[in-house]
Amino acid sequence: MDFQSCVNIKKEWDIVGARQLGRDISRKIGFGTVDQARIATAISELARNIYLYAGTGKVCFEAVEDMNKKGISIVAMDEGPGIQDISQVMEDGFTTSGGLGAGLPGVKRLMDDFDIVSETGKGTEIRVVKWLR
Numbered sequence: 001m002d003f004q005s006c007v008n009i010k011k012e013w014d015i016v017g018a019r020q021l022g023r024d025i026s027r028k029i030g031f032g033t034v035d036q037a038r039i040a041t042a043i044s045e046l047a048r049n050i051y052l053y054a055g056t057g058k059v060c061f062e063a064v065e066d067m068n069k070k071g072i073s074i075v076a077m078d079e080g081p082g083i084q085d086i087s088q089v090m091e092d093g094f095t096t097s098g099g100l101g102a103g104l105p106g107v108k109r110l111m112d113d114f115d116i117v118s119e120t121g122k123g124t125e126i127r128v129v130k131w132l133r
Ligand SMILES: Nc1ncnc2c1ncn2[C@@H]1O[C@H](COP(=O)(O)OP(=O)(O)OP(=O)(O)O)[C@@H](O)[C@H]1O
Pocket: 045, 049, 050, 053, 054, 078, 080, 081, 082, 083, 089, 094, 095, 096, 097, 098, 099, 100, 101, 102, 103, 104, 105, 124
């Protein structure tokens, strides 16, 4: 709404940059420190998945307003291999990389809205929103 900014994810250090920018934007919107930490953690997980599974992509932030609510929208997008079975990757413990498989289920728990659009061979777009209350 007011602004949209994106961080390109190309190298591991970009994950830290995305996390920091997301935290700054969420603070400016009015989130408290606990929610800022939740939002920053969600951003890290999404950015790390881009780095690990797609190689490159970007994470975009936007201040959003719906009726009388304010929030932050985060869109993580890549043109990587995509996700074949979305319900499977949303299960706690599902991983193809020997990770904990906690990333995406964790992001869903930390945020209010969670949507994945993914097509095999084309890429993945994950949009999450946290509302200020
Ligand atoms: N952007 C993406 N593109 C392609 N596949 C993805 C993407 N993000 C996640 N995945 C797939 O979904 C699986 C589950 O992701 P999730 O983040 O929940 O767990 P993980 O990355 O395996 O482990 P953890 O995040 O706990 O270290 C991954 O193992 C991977 O196969």
